[in-house]
Amino acid sequence: MTEFRVEINNLEDCLEKYIPKEELKEVKRILYGRSDDRLELPEETRKLAEKINLELKGYSIPAASEELRKPRIVRIGAIQNAIVLPTTDPFEKQRNAIHNKVSEIIKIASTANVNIVCMQECWPIPFGLCTMKKDPWCKFAEDAKTGPTTTLLKKLAKDYNMVIVSPIFEKDNDSYWNTVVVNSNRGNYIGKHRKNHIPRLDDCNELVYYPEGNTGHPVFETDFGRIAINICYGRHHPQNWMMFGLNGAEIVFNPCAVDSEASEPLWGIEARNAAVANSYFTVAVNRVGTEVYDHEFKSTDGTIHHNFGPLFGSSYVAAPNGHRTPGLSRNTDGLLITEVDLNLCRQVKDFWGFRMTQRLDVYAESIARASKADFKLQIIRENCQDQV
Amino acid sequence: MTEFRVEINNLEDCLEKYIPKEELKEVKRILYGRSDDRLELPEETRKLAEKINLELKGYSIPAASEELRKPRIVRIGAIQNAIVLPTTDPFEKQRNAIHNKVSEIIKIASTANVNIVCMQECWPIPFGLCTMKKDPWCKFAEDAKTGPTTTLLKKLAKDYNMVIVSPIFEKDNDSYWNTVVVNSNRGNYIGKHRKNHIPRLDDCNELVYYPEGNTGHPVFETDFGRIAINICYGRHHPQNWMMFGLNGAEIVFNPCAVDSEASEPLWGIEARNAAVANSYFTVAVNRVGTEVYDHEFKSTDGTIHHNFGPLFGSSYVAAPNGHRTPGLSRNTDGLLITEVDLNLCRQVKDFWGFRMTQRLDVYAESIARASKADFKLQIIRENCQDQV
Numbered sequence: 001m002t003e004f005r006v007e008i009n010n011l012e013d014c015l016e017k018y019i020p021k022e023e024l025k026e027v028k029r030i031l032y033g034r035s036d037d038r039l040e041l042p043e044e045t046r047k048l049a050e051k052i053n054l055e056l057k058g059y060s061i062p063a064a065s066e067e068l069r070k071p072r073i074v075r076i077g078a079i080q081n082a083i084v085l086p087t088t089d090p091f092e093k094q095r096n097a098i099h100n101k102v103s104e105i106i107k108i109a110s111t112a113n114v115n116i117v118c119m120q121e122c123w124p125i126p127f128g129l130c131t132m133k134k135d136p137w138c139k140f141a142e143d144a145k146t147g148p149t150t151t152l153l154k155k156l157a158k159d160y161n162m163v164i165v166s167p168i169f170e171k172d173n174d175s176y177w178n179t180v181v182v183n184s185n186r187g188n189y190i191g192k193h194r195k196n197h198i199p200r201l202d203d204c205n206e207l208v209y210y211p212e213g214n215t216g217h218p219v220f221e222t223d224f225g226r227i228a229i230n231i232c233y234g235r236h237h238p239q240n241w242m243m244f245g246l247n248g249a250e251i252v253f254n255p256c257a258v259d260s261e262a263s264e265p266l267w268g269i270e271a272r273n274a275a276v277a278n279s280y281f282t283v284a285v286n287r288v289g290t291e292v293y294d295h296e297f298k299s300t301d302g303t304i305h306h307n308f309g310p311l312f313g314s315s316y317v318a319a320p321n322g323h324r325t326p327g328l329s330r331n332t333d334g335l336l337i338t339e340v341d342l343n344l345c346r347q348v349k350d351f352w353g354f355r356m357t358q359r360l361d362v363y364a365e366s367i368a369r370a371s372k373a374d375f376k377l378q379i380i381r382e383n384c385q386d387q388v
Numbered sequence: 389m390t391e392f393r394v395e396i397n398n399l400e401d402c403l404e405k406y407i408p409k410e411e412l413k414e415v416k417r418i419l420y421g422r423s424d425d426r427l428e429l430p431e432e433t434r435k436l437a438e439k440i441n442l443e444l445k446g447y448s449i450p451a452a453s454e455e456l457r458k459p460r461i462v463r464i465g466a467i468q469n470a471i472v473l474p475t476t477d478p479f480e481k482q483r484n485a486i487h488n489k490v491s492e493i494i495k496i497a498s499t500a501n502v503n504i505v506c507m508q509e510c511w512p513i514p515f516g517l518c519t520m521k522k523d524p525w526c527k528f529a530e531d532a533k534t535g536p537t538t539t540l541l542k543k544l545a546k547d548y549n550m551v552i553v554s555p556i557f558e559k560d561n562d563s564y565w566n567t568v569v570v571n572s573n574r575g576n577y578i579g580k581h582r583k584n585h586i587p588r589l590d591d592c593n594e595l596v597y598y599p600e601g602n603t604g605h606p607v608f609e610t611d612f613g614r615i616a617i618n619i620c621y622g623r624h625h626p627q628n629w630m631m632f633g634l635n636g637a638e639i640v641f642n643p644c645a646v647d648s649e650a651s652e653p654l655w656g657i658e659a660r661n662a663a664v665a666n667s668y669f670t671v672a673v674n675r676v677g678t679e680v681y682d683h684e685f686k687s688t689d690g691t692i693h694h695n696f697g698p699l700f701g702s703s704y705v706a707a708p709n710g711h712r713t714p715g716l717s718r719n720t721d722g723l724l725i726t727e728v729d730l731n732l733c734r735q736v737k738d739f740w741g742f743r744m745t746q747r748l749d750v751y752a753e754s755i756a757r758a759s760k761a762d763f764k765l766q767i768i769r770e771n772c773q774d775q776v
Binding site for chain 2: 014015018019023026032188200201215221226236238268270273276323351353354357358361363365377378379380381383
């Protein structure tokens with residue numbers, strides 16, 4: 001098991017601790033843009049969070065005012081949490097404990113008028129899929145429309161007038177899927193999306209459980225903007241991010257369950273680069289804690305062990321202009337509330353013009369060629385006839 | 389003109405100055421991966437650099453040893469520099485002065501056994517293209533094969549057994565192009581590539597000078613690996629980076645001329661994200677200094693002025709595993725030497741499996757649809773019939 005080598009709970013706290021104020025401002029601008037304006041949160045929210053030891057952070061990412069459009073202010077909540085009970089406890093007890101903890105966090109979010117909330121990948125269960133064992137984990141998959149998690153969330157969504165983005169392990173007849181359900185703020189199931197890109201790593205070949213998603217790149221129209229979900233490993237694929245953008249997304253959530261040392265240095269750049277390349281907001285959400293299983297399984301470095309984690313949390317929001325919030329901590333439950341003005345999407349599109357300059361027709365053709373078995377690489381050699 | 393608000397010449401130097409050693413190691417790991425291993429450079433190299441006030445940095449990015457392949461060690465040089473003479477001086481004098489300065493830097497690189505070197509965008513001239521004036525700047529474009537810059541570099545390339553990647557302002561019969569010429573270490577012209585994506589910003593509409601590139605996404609096979617070039621604004625387009633990868637690139641250079649505040653927070657993430665997404669090395673090169681023109685032109689914020697810059701340098705190398713070197717300074721001439729083992733590309737491909745999981749056929753089809761005027765967005769609404 002990899003332990004964090006030095007106790008840095010949070011990168012930004014560490015920078016703030018040591019770097020003098022004037023330089024810190026410049027360091028943050030270069031690293032993060034200018035978007036760490038604190039958002040004042042209600043006393044009640046802060047007290048409730050404190051009571052359950054929940055890290056609570058609030059930031060605001062503004063946009064310029066416009067002549068023809070009113071601001072489109074939306075409060076986004078990102079929830080990261082550890083599981084509650086041992087993975088060997090009766091499963092329903094485990095799930096209820098997680099349901100209860102996260103319901104409380106959603107309630108806290110509601111006291112700060114959060115409009116849309118998103119949890120981490122497969123949030124109602126331990127991420128037992130890392131073990132490559134089907135029994136018992138397949139038994140804990142649930143129906144996207146009628147399962148216990150959607151049933152719970154539809155009620156909370158209506159009670160709190162909140163869109164709830166809920167990543168689950170789905171069972172649909174005889175098939176399993178890594179899925180996200182979107183529940184409307186009126187308590188209705190809007191639809192679902194299935195993970196498009198499935199990791200086939202040494203330590204995690206999720207194809208054992210489910211195939212590549214068959215739901216395309218849907219964008220869900222909600223009262224609080226057009227949203228989409230890029231599930232976990234799909235963050236490594238820029239074309240996956242791009243299609244959500246082309247379908248009109250203004251906020252793309254990226255719920256994850258990531259622990260490996262290989263991933264942490266990429267964490268701050270992938271969802272943020274996607275926000276820039278596609279002129280939308282991205283919300284990267286990751287688990288925390290270490291999950292201990294009673295059966296052995298392989299880790300990235302090939303060793304055999306019982307632990308998944310530590311999962312490094314660090315959930316954050318990135319804006320179309322590349323600015324980002326600081327992250328939640330690497331090791332504690334947390335709620336990150338970010339107030340954004342969705343008008344920033346079009347403002348950035350008009351500034352950079354990536355859509356206008358992206359030459360989709362060229363890439364449709366070249367990617368089609370590259371996808372064929374007889375693809376001929378465009379290679380130029382010294383003194384060859386292809387030279388231009 | 390935007391001045392740097394606080395004198396931070398180099399972000400990493402600032403972190404090193406203030407953060408205690410143990411924490412610093414962890415901060416760097418989270419921010420940059422682990423690739424800031426210093427590379428020992430020859431005494432001669434250091435002395436020559438010191439003599440001309442050239443910032444010199446050396447790093448090493450290793451790979452694991454393999455049973456069936458020898459290491460493929462390559463030393464990459466990235467050169468960033470300010471122009472030398474006022475932009476109002478006779479042009480040939482200006483170009484000669486830049487030629488002389490950069491020739492000296494290339495010579496210094498050769499004393500450290502650099503194998504491939506790349507300069508910044510349109511390196512032989514001031515970036516007068518920011519002024520939107522055709523006269524006199526169009527007069528300074530040159531032929532890719534026979535112009536003074538290629539003539540000079542072919543000689544240096546042969547003398548120093550070095551591949552030289554040379555971004556120029558090209559004239560080809562009656563057309564102008566933003567082009568990069570690749571010269572082999574035997575002193576031969578291998579070929580050229582033309583900028584694929586052209587900015588159309590408030591302050592910089594380069595379409596005034598040249599159209600979108602018509603050379604595809606060529607990869608140049610050299611004695612020191614397969615290389616490609618993504619010119620400046622193309623860094624914002626992930627699909628541009630992707631096609632160089634699909635054509636087999638192991639190192640992709642990104643020569644730039646960037647000054648705006650809007651760009652600096654993106655600088656560290658775009659080329660680095662491309663390195664990760666495509667499992668190759670990327671080399672981001674940017675100008676330094678402020679260029680003063682005698683004619684007025686617009687800046688990003690709409691103000692009229694005479695200056696382009698300050699250009700923020702900060703050239704760096706990113707590896708397929710997401711690790712990156714610290715950057716060169718934001719305001720001085722510099723040479724960044726990075727020793728890499730190209731075997732890391734395949735090692736990372738085998739680890740992450742992005743190629744295998746990228747579903748090109750799906751994207752060929754969906755991007756083709758998105759490129760048509762009658763593209764129907766995949767949008768799911770509450771209670772609509774498209775609901776799944």
